[in-house]
Amino acid sequence: MSPLLEARGVTRTLPGPVPVTLVRGIDLAIGRGEFVAVTGPSGSGKSSLLYLLGLLDRPTEGHVLIDGEDTARLSAGALARLRRQRLGFVFQFHFLLPEFTSLENVLLPMRRLGGEEAALRARAEALLERLGLADAMAKLPEELSGGMRQRVAVARALANDPALVLADEPTGNLDSRNAASMFDLFETLVAEHGRSIVVVTHDPALAARARRQVRLVDGRIVEDTGAVAA
Numbered sequence: 001m002s003p004l005l006e007a008r009g010v011t012r013t014l015p016g017p018v019p020v021t022l023v024r025g026i027d028l029a030i031g032r033g034e035f036v037a038v039t040g041p042s043g044s045g046k047s048s049l050l051y052l053l054g055l056l057d058r059p060t061e062g063h064v065l066i067d068g069e070d071t072a073r074l075s076a077g078a079l080a081r082l083r084r085q086r087l088g089f090v091f092q093f094h095f096l097l098p099e100f101t102s103l104e105n106v107l108l109p110m111r112r113l114g115g116e117e118a119a120l121r122a123r124a125e126a127l128l129e130r131l132g133l134a135d136a137m138a139k140l141p142e143e144l145s146g147g148m149r150q151r152v153a154v155a156r157a158l159a160n161d162p163a164l165v166l167a168d169e170p171t172g173n174l175d176s177r178n179a180a181s182m183f184d185l186f187e188t189l190v191a192e193h194g195r196s197i198v199v200v201t202h203d204p205a206l207a208a209r210a211r212r213q214v215r216l217v218d219g220r221i222v223e224d225t226g227a228v229a230a
Contacts, residue, residue: 037210
């Protein structure tokens with residue numbers, strides 16, 4: 001069985017008078033049901049790698065495969081559909097729509113894929129409750145703390161039950177209790193639902209909770225603690 005996600009020789013270089021290479025020669029396979037923490041110093045290429053794996057950027061060289069399919073062959077529209085159906089992305093900044101409530105922000109991606117409204121609403125409410133946001137469903141982003149906004153963003157990323165969740169410093173605005181709770185949720189998604197999670201983090205204690213750790217330095221993988229699961 002092919003990995004859920006695979007990077008083969010992925011390099012990303014920004015053009016210019018002095019080209020800047022963000023990541024280089026990345027070979028990485030993520031299996032189903034894996035929980036992976038990506039670590040490394042600032043500027044090591046962690047976020048750049050996550051954007052490439054999440055199909056939000058295209059590599060200058062190399063290939064990113066989802067379920068064995070080479071995404072380089074897909075049109076922009078096909079990539080967008082694949083992201084909606086298979087991937088969930090948590091950004092460093094929440095990017096919530098300011099005119100919509102927490103519940104509406106979570107419902108938006110669900111409605112794009114379709115389904116019965118009552119079922120969609122029930123799932124969105126359950127996600128928000130799981131993240132400690134039962135009292136924030138009707139509030140606008142401006143009425144929430146930074147940590148609460150980030151948790152709404154996590155609920156939105158999980159809205160369509162993605163096979164793979166990619167999270168870029170998702171606990172950066174959270175206190176230790178809520179950060180631990182978020183990682184509890186990630187562990188549940190892996191253990192009970194077979195989802196794959198890739199998290200960029202600077203927190204060694206949280207990274208240690210992942211079953212596998214990948215460390216980047218200067219855009220290259222210098223350490224990988226575990227082999228990919230099938």
